[in-house]
Amino acid sequence: MCPSFSPAVGRHREVKHCLGHRMRPLFGLAAVVAAASLYLYLLSSFLPAGPPRPAPLAPGTGHELEQPEEVSRLKFPADLDELRELAELLQFYKSEHTGYVLLLFSxxxxxxxxFAIPGSSFLNILAGAIFGLYQGLFLACVLTTVGSTTCFLLSQTFGKQYIESFFPEKVSMLQRKxxxxxxxxxxxxxxxxxxxxxxNWFLNMSAPIVNIPITFFFCSVFIGLLPYNFICVQTGVMLSEVSSLDDLVSWERLLQLLAIACMALLPGALIRHLSQRHFKLDDQSQNQLITDKKVQ
Known part of the structure; x- marks a missing residue:
């Protein structure tokens, strides 16, 4: 004979089952983030000894003070000073450990x-400072596209219900457009x-929810972010070469800045011209969708 259950027990089990169903994707995403963080930590722990720094002189003797060997620590740059210091460090490593630097940067x-963490523009600049214009631009475009597609797949697997819950109006507006x-x-x-x-981080996460094909998504990221990546990488090249304000205001630098501006404006002007003819974008939609600047 089957045991009988009260309606209250049935509701409790239903709520528990629903809660477990909602929490499983969150635990899955947490496991992926934890595994990726552990991998990045272990990879950075193999960092060789940093470049030698001049030791301070002992007062009154003129002899250098002995200092214990410092182990350089890597972290994501938060400002231009940290970016320049990290670029100098990785340039030193690149001459002896090119494969390691490439793997670590990638x-x-x-x-x-x-994982849609802001600050990728600093890494684009870093790519230019370490690898130069052409290699840095290719690397930035490939990594941007692969990383955004990974974000797409993670959202499709783990985050659809949470994104729809947290951003219902934005998702609905994007779906309609x-x-x-x-x-x-x-x-x-x-x-x-x-x-x-x-x-961009929201577009990456919401694309699978609004049924954007992954092939369209992949190609649009690679082509659409090419001017932005070019600007950042070229900035990194210039920062690595500039040692004074005189270098920054030279005719060569001014011509480079002009070329960057043309590179950024030309494709954007073509797309805007096309949008005025073919795209269905009303002012109300734009006001509701515009939330802040592009975050890479």
Whole structure:
């Protein structure tokens, strides 16, 4: 004979089952973040000894003071001073440990992009300072695209219900705009990258929810963020070469800045011209979607 249950017990089990169903994706995402963080920590722990620094002189003797060997610590840069210091350190390592620096930089970049952590623009600048313009630009474009696609897949697997719960109005608005622009969806996605009506991190996470094909998403990220990545990487190249204000205001630097401005404005102007003819974007939609600046 089957035991009988009261309605209260049944409701309690239903609530418990629903709560467990909602918490499983959160635990899964936490496990992925923990595993990625552990990997990045272990990778950075193999950092070799840093470049030798001049030892201070003992007062009155002129002899150098003995100092214990310092082990350099890596961290994500928070300002330009930290960025320049990190660039100098990694440039030193790159001459002897090129593969290690490439693996460490790529892992840190993918970590930030995959988990939608702000500050990737600093890593784009760092790419230019360490690897130069062409290699740095290629690396930044590839890592941006792969990291954003990983964020897309993580959101699709673990975060759909949470994003819909936390940002219902934004998701609904983006869903409507995607449906209205189905006939030119790829160019609409390019428009969103050139003129972000919503931050890139939100677009990466909400794309699977509004049924954007992953192939369109992948290609639009690579092409749409190319001018932005170029600006950041070229800035890193200039910062690594500038040693004084005189270098910054030279004719060569001014011409480089002019080329950067043209590179950034030309594709954006073409996409804006296309949007005025084909995209369905009303003023109310733009006001509701615009929340803050592009965050990489």
């Amino acid at each position: 892992s840190a970049y993918l970590y930030k992009q995959s 995607v449906e209205e622009n189905q006939d030119c969806l790829f160019f609409f996605l390019l428009f969103l990258r050139f003129f972000p009506m919503t931050p």
